[in-house]
Amino acid sequence: MPIINDTIFFDEKAHGEALEKALKMSPHEVVLEIRESQLRGRGGAGFPTGTKWMLALSAQADKKFVVCNADEGEPGTFKDRVLLSEYTKLVLEGMVIAGYAIQAQKGFIYLRGEYAYLLEHLLNYLDRMRKENRLGENILGTNYSFDIEIRLGSGAYVCGEETALIESLEGHRGEARNRPPYPVNTGYLGYPTIVNNVETFACAYIVISKGAQWFAKYGTEKSKGMKLISVSGDCKKPGVYEVPFGIKIKELLELVGAEDTKAVQIGGASGLCIPMSEIERNISFEDVPTGGSVIIFNKSRNMLQVLRNFMEFFVEESCGQCTPCRVGNKKLLEGVEMLEKGICTHHYLNELIELGKTMQIASKCGLGQSSPNPFISIVTNFKDEIMSNYLGSGNGQ
């Protein structure tokens, strides 16, 4: 696929007056537009946004909430930081549009504690919006009122998970909830709540601004629209890129100037490690999904070391509530340590892979369900290197 001409985010002129437009539609019409665009959540899970908003709109309650998940913690993801600092209008007005669509009165931005330096900018922007009557009572002269409060996180990756985030907002430990019931029915303080990623709100803004049809022109059959990808690691031009869904990994590597690549981690620590033999695959929900993180490893990198880094991450960031994730991740990390010492038998490695598969289906939330991904994909795709790592070379092909 060629490099695109119409971009969504990086072209300010394309941003339009979505808020004015949305307020002239009915909430139901707004939701339908989102649904027609087939926009899917941009945080990684990819739940159809239109469906989520429809369920929230039809829920009956005297209070409803919109939550912007700005707890961008997936290793290798930094696109939300860029959106919040440089495309603030898209995100914040996207939230107001979402609020209007589901008829919520209040919104929260759950900003991760590590982004506290963005707080001042965001607070000032919200003040400006209130002065311009784009937030607060009777927005733009309509009888719709909506306001936004910013809440800071305090250094917990698991709070990026939607129910753990809601628990954190309520003053609890960030431990995932039982679902069903889902947040759209029973969310913040028991009220219907939608939790969406920063980029999702920005995309929703664009959908209203330029229309669902325009948005759905890009992407693949099941993954519509453009995606922001944050690229880091061994490449000449790391940074945030806007690409259509369906872009081949090979094409992305060329775009960012990656040389001598050995593997590409797509989806962050919870994602898959793609070896060079699979770079014809594409980035989409149907093939290799990602919330935005792409990390590139060149031939000098030791894959076992990479795996250890990821598993240490999960052991520390797991909330600790459910058995498969709390103990399972530790067992996988111990497996990595055994591989490093060369004492992990082939049989035990297979046991760990089976454990990983159990964790993927038995864990309570997305963290435990995806933490085995790097383990299984690295161990499977780089088997020889992993098994002979202790011999010291570490740079097996």
Added chain:
Amino acid sequence: MIYPDKNVLVNEVDALVKKYGSGRESLLPILQDVQRKFGFISDFAMQEIAHRLDIHPVEVYGVVTFYSFLSTEPKGKYVIRLCKTISCELAGKEAVAKTLERELNLKFGETSKDRKFTLEYCHCIGMCDQGPAMLINEQVFTKLTPSKVIEIIDSLK
């Protein structure tokens, strides 16, 4: 920094409850403010907050120990958090880490005796294209090298 006097804490908690409300939802904002002001959340502060929000002190303790940025132990005036996730590691975090340990005479996880510096690891702070990166309190520093780090530390000493 002196250990906060109980009266000071009571007044502070009072003011925070007035500002944020007395429901459990206010717990995290209150704890964050106490952490920012005093560098830690003392056991007296936790009990006071618990009583004002009508929850048990042990629940407050459970919340404080859950989040990495909240602490029951006094932290230094400057809390240095170096990212140790893979992108920063690939970019050379190890050299920066050794430099920090050497220049501050601290191991990761420790606070200096004069309570000036705390040195900690943290996980991905979203600066992966500009690594190695670290946070000092709420300020972020990117594209670190050993010499750059020495400059930064010197400016704080």
Added chain:
Amino acid sequence: MDNKITKGRAPVSHQPHNVAKASGEIGGEVEIEINGRKYTVPFGTTILEACRMNNIHIPTLCYHEDLCLAGACRVCVVEVEGMKTLQASCAFPITSKIKIWTTSEKVRKARRHILDLLLSEHYGECYSCVRNNNCELQRLAKEYGVDFYRFGHITQPRYQVDRSSYAIVRDMDKCVLCRRCVRTCIDLQEVGVLEATRRGYSTLISTFMDRPMLDVICINCGQCINRCPTGALRAQDPSDEIWKAIDDPTKHVVIQTAPSIRASIGEEFGLPAGHSMTKQMITALRMMGFDRVFDTNFAADLTIMEEGTELLLRLKRKLLEGDKSVKLPQFTSCSPGWIKYIEHFYPDYLDYLSTCKSPQQMFGAVIKTFYAQEMGIDPANIVTVAVMPCTAKKFECNRPEMNASGYKDIDYGLTTRELAQMMKEAGLFLPELPKSEHFDEPFGDASGAGLIFGATGGVMEAALRTVYEIVTGREVPFNNLTITPCRGMDGVREASIVLTDVKDEWKFLEGVELKFMIAHGTANAKKVMEALIRGELEGYHFVEIMACPGGCIGGGGQPIPTSPEIRKKRAEAIYKEEAELPVRKSHENPSIKYIYEKFLVDGPCGKISHKLLHTHYTKRGKYIV
């Protein structure tokens, strides 16, 4: 609802699902398929409940009938057709036609893996654990055929055992992080001693600032022990010292047994709940070598005499003499868990408590004075053991003020479980022992009123039978002395009796509506105290509070497991046994008449009684130092 969910302290998803709100539909039934067969269940039932209704077995670990949901252990996962991940059956409400598989390959593999993970972290062996043969983890391991440690097994302890408390021992190496103790202490009892701390692999159930149990506001009710699936929480066990005393020929070892023991000890020998083993228990205790086997019910009668008189004296001072400083309602004081609770949480209201000691402690004082005199034994050589369903009694007998006799009134508090263990050690299989007809003299007589102390509402019923008769000269106006408003398992109950045609000396009570309230479980005690503070208890005269849900038969020392059904059966056993006793009112107990004639000669609440049988309390407050 037997204390299931209290005031919404639990996170939202742990509360019973407000499914009607969630989908707009109310009522109705849903047709589902489980393991290929069709069933119909009410809308909103969880998968676990649906399976249990239809005799389909799903193993659980963190689920408990008394507590709010957790969904943390993932042992009860099942496969739901169309859903990629396995669902926790304890927490998944059925709202549509779904197909469930409870033993598919994925499910079995997952459960086995989860067990392997739990076992890999579980330090210690079964044979050196107090829960050997009664451990849920052990049972699951057997059910799933665990015969090797797939993911290894830790061989070094990670934590130090906390033995600081008089009553409760915490051994975190055996903890499976099911959070039952947390849900019990925070949601069920609303005391708030235990909570999950830290995060991820380092998650640890701990106290405030990891202080030892002795230093936090634990009231020793032991409800956490009853619900812990493994040996992580257990009671302080004094059986070794007791055996030593029994084996020592110079020591005269006296044992008293609480009413609840006899209704529950059978469960420790495999009998279902609700079989009374009184007569066999007396035999067993004698065979174990106790020099005297007494019945705490006698002391319960004594408590009624003292507390009933105290109530009447308070009523007299208030209504006849117009003394405004009199604190009414009077609160019972026989539950040591409740006493510690009010000392911590409502220290300014201690004056409302009756000054009477609990039956156990009254008995101890009497034994080391009156009994010692009568038998000509040096009280220094008497060892008093009290078998109680209660763990808080272990703290109570060590309270510094409990030495009215000049010696420690009660030397050891033993629980039902520990007594059963001692019997087994002595080779005594309780159900097959011959029956003994009578406890030992001179305190062998106990009325039915003393026996019903074990159930919630029992103290109130016993007190009313005596107080009403003292005041009016007639029996309580209830069929067969069964005061039904006092019975049942509702958390807070209340009723009243109007006093008419009273005796001359009680003229000032003519026409007074004696209002009383009963609460069990400290969450309900809190409700009552909050009502008191708001002034809503004006006009009430007597309140009975038991710290443990169900009353003493639900105590922390009772056989494990516990459930609303089990507690109900134990209470029924007590009431059934009581109805057949010859004497059913405390003041008609011949042993009681005897002790007041010969020893407590200035009558109930007189000087001697006050010295030996009454106590004072300590303001503790809830600040943890």
